[in-house]
Amino acid sequence: MESSPKQRILIVDDDSAVQVSLALLLKQSGFDTQCCDDPKQALALLARQPADLVLQDMNFSLRTSGEEGLQLLADIKQLQPALPVLLMTAWGSIALAVKGVQAGAANFFTKPWDNAQLMELIRTTLDTAAPAPAACPTRAALDAQFDFSAIVGEHPRLLKVLAAIGQVAATKAPVLILGESGCGKELIADALHRNSPRADRAIVKINMGAITPSLFESEMFGHVRGAFTDAKTDRKGHVASAHEGTLFLDEIGELNRSDQVKLLRVLQDQTYQAVGASRMERADIRVVSATNRELAELVAAGEFREDLFYRLNLITIRLPPLRERRSDIPLLARHILGQVSASYGLGPASIAPAALEWLGAQPWPGNIRQLKQTLERTLLLVGKSELKQADFVAAEQHEHGGAVGGLRLGVDGMTLEQVERHMIAKALEQHQGNISRVAKALGLSRTALYRRLERHGLGGGDAADGERA
Numbered sequence: 001m002e003s004s005p006k007q008r009i010l011i012v013d014d015d016s017a018v019q020v021s022l023a024l025l026l027k028q029s030g031f032d033t034q035c036c037d038d039p040k041q042a043l044a045l046l047a048r049q050p051a052d053l054v055l056q057d058m059n060f061s062l063r064t065s066g067e068e069g070l071q072l073l074a075d076i077k078q079l080q081p082a083l084p085v086l087l088m089t090a091w092g093s094i095a096l097a098v099k100g101v102q103a104g105a106a107n108f109f110t111k112p113w114d115n116a117q118l119m120e121l122i123r124t125t126l127d128t129a130a131p132a133p134a135a136c137p138t139r140a141a142l143d144a145q146f147d148f149s150a151i152v153g154e155h156p157r158l159l160k161v162l163a164a165i166g167q168v169a170a171t172k173a174p175v176l177i178l179g180e181s182g183c184g185k186e187l188i189a190d191a192l193h194r195n196s197p198r199a200d201r202a203i204v205k206i207n208m209g210a211i212t213p214s215l216f217e218s219e220m221f222g223h224v225r226g227a228f229t230d231a232k233t234d235r236k237g238h239v240a241s242a243h244e245g246t247l248f249l250d251e252i253g254e255l256n257r258s259d260q261v262k263l264l265r266v267l268q269d270q271t272y273q274a275v276g277a278s279r280m281e282r283a284d285i286r287v288v289s290a291t292n293r294e295l296a297e298l299v300a301a302g303e304f305r306e307d308l309f310y311r312l313n314l315i316t317i318r319l320p321p322l323r324e325r326r327s328d329i330p331l332l333a334r335h336i337l338g339q340v341s342a343s344y345g346l347g348p349a350s351i352a353p354a355a356l357e358w359l360g361a362q363p364w365p366g367n368i369r370q371l372k373q374t375l376e377r378t379l380l381l382v383g384k385s386e387l388k389q390a391d392f393v394a395a396e397q398h399e400h401g402g403a404v405g406g407l408r409l410g411v412d413g414m415t416l417e418q419v420e421r422h423m424i425a426k427a428l429e430q431h432q433g434n435i436s437r438v439a440k441a442l443g444l445s446r447t448a449l450y451r452r453l454e455r456h457g458l459g460g461g462d463a464a465d466g467e468r469a
C-alpha cells in the first residue's frame with residue numbers, strides 16, 4: 001500500500017533552541033519540518049515549497065512590539081490565504097495574540113508549551129484547516145454523514161460550521177462556541193454531543209451566569225450529607241452527572257475568577273472532590289462551552305484566566321449572526337412557523353412571499369431567537385393562516401403599545417406613509433368605522449383624520465364613516 005506523503009510544517013523563530021525542540025517534537029509525531037530564522041527566509045521558503053502549517057514567532061529583533069510577527073502573518077495570508085498559521089507568543093502577550101487571530105491566524109500558543117497540548121492543537125488545526133471554497137460540503141453531503149436535524153440552514157458560513165462539528169464531534173477535544181445571543185450556540189453544543197460516541201450518555205447544560213458563587217462547588221461537584229447545614233442527603237453534582245457524557249458550560253464568560261480556578265482544576269486533572277467528601281472522584285467529561293462575549297478580550301482585560309481559556313478553546317467555533325447569513329431567513333422562518341403553529345395546535349400557516357422578503361431584510365439583533373418570537377407573536381395575535389408584512393408590523397405595534405416610536409421592525413421595511421395607512425386601517429377595523437373613536441384612539445382631530453383618510457384612499461367615503469356630517 002502506498003503511504004500518504006508527510007505533512008510539512010514550517011517553523012519561523014530566531015531562537016535556535018525553539019527551532020530544535022519543535023522540530024524534534026514534530027518529527028517524532030511523523031511530520032516533516034523546515035526551520036528558518038526570520039520573515040524574509042520564511043516567505044522565500046513558502047514561495048519555493050508549499051507547507052501545510054506555519055508555526056511563527058512574533059518578534060525577530062530586539063523590538064518586542066510584535067509588529068514584525070503581524071506583518072509576516074499578513075504576508076503569508078496574502079501569499080496563501082488558506083494556509084493555517086499558529087502564533088507563538090510570550091506568556092502574557094495575549095492582546096497581541098488576539099490581534100493576530102483577528103488578522104487571520106488559526107490560533108496561538110504560549111512559550112513554554114506543553115508538548116501534548118501543542119500536538120493536539122497542531123493536529124486539530126490541520127484537520128480543521130479551512131477547505132478551499134469549492135470543497136465546502138453541501139448540506140446534503142453533511143446530512144448523509146451526520147445528524148444535524150435540528151439545525152436549519154444552507155448558507156456557506158453555516159455549512160463550514162457544520163463541517164467543523166463533523167470533524168471534531170468524535171474527539172474529546174474541548175470546544176468553545178462563540179456567537180451573539182440567540183444565534184444557535186446551544187443547538188451547536190447539542191449537535192456536537194449527538195454526533196459523538198458519547199451520544200447515548202447525558203449532555204449536562206449549566207448556565208454559568210446563573211450559579212450563585214457560594215453554591216458553585218456544591219452544584220458542580222456535589223456534596224455529602226452533613227457537609228453544611230442544609231445538606232440533608234448526599235447530592236450528585238453536574239460533573240458527576242456528565243460522566244462519560246458532555247458538560248455544556250453556557251455563558252462561560254460570566255464565571256467569576258475564584259470559580260474559574262475551581263473549574264480549571266477539574267478540567268486539568270479530570271478529578272474532583274464533592275463538598276465534605278474525603279476522596280477524589282474521576283470524571284470522564286467532554287467540555288463544550290459557549291459565550292456571547294469575546295473571551296480573548298476578557299483574558300486581555302484580566303477578567304478571565306488565561307490558563308482556563310487555553311483549556312476551553314482547543315477548537316473554537318464562531319457562529320455567524322443571522323444578518324450575515326440572510327439567505328437562510330426564509331428557510332428558518334418557514335421551519336419555525338411550522339413548529340410554532342404545531343405547538344399551539346393551530347392549522348398549517350404560511351408567510352406571503354413579499355413578507356418573507358421583508359423579514360429577510362430586517363436587522364435581527366436578537367438573531368434566530370428574535371425571529372422566532374416575532375413569528376410566534378404575529379401568528380397568535382393576527383390569527384390568520386397566511387401572514388403578510390402588515391401583520392408583522394401590527395403585531396410589533398401591539399407589543400409596543402401601539403406607539404409608532406416603538407416600531408422596531410417597520411423602520412427598515414415600510415415607509416412612514418405606509419405605517420400611517422396601516423395604523424389607520426387597523427383602527428377603523430377595531431372601532432367598526434366610528435370616526436370619533438378612531439380619531440381619539442389615534443390622537444387626531446376628526447378633521448385631521450378625514451384628511452388622512454382621503455390621502456390614503458381609506459374608508460370609501462361613508463362606508464367607514466357612519467357619522468360623517
Ligand SMILES: Nc1ncnc2c1ncn2[C@@H]1O[C@H](COP(=O)(O)OP(=O)(O)OP(=O)(O)O)[C@@H](O)[C@H]1O
Pocket residue numbers: 150151152153179180181182183184185186187188250291292332368369372
Ligand atoms: N439553525 C437553526 N435552526 C433552527 N432553529 C434555530 C437555529 N439556530 C437557533 N435556533 C433556535 O433559536 C433559538 C435560540 O437558539 P440558542 O438558544 O441555541 O441560541 P444561543 O446562541 O445559545 O443564545 P444565548 O447566547 O442567548 O444563550 C432556539 O429556540 C433555537 O432552537
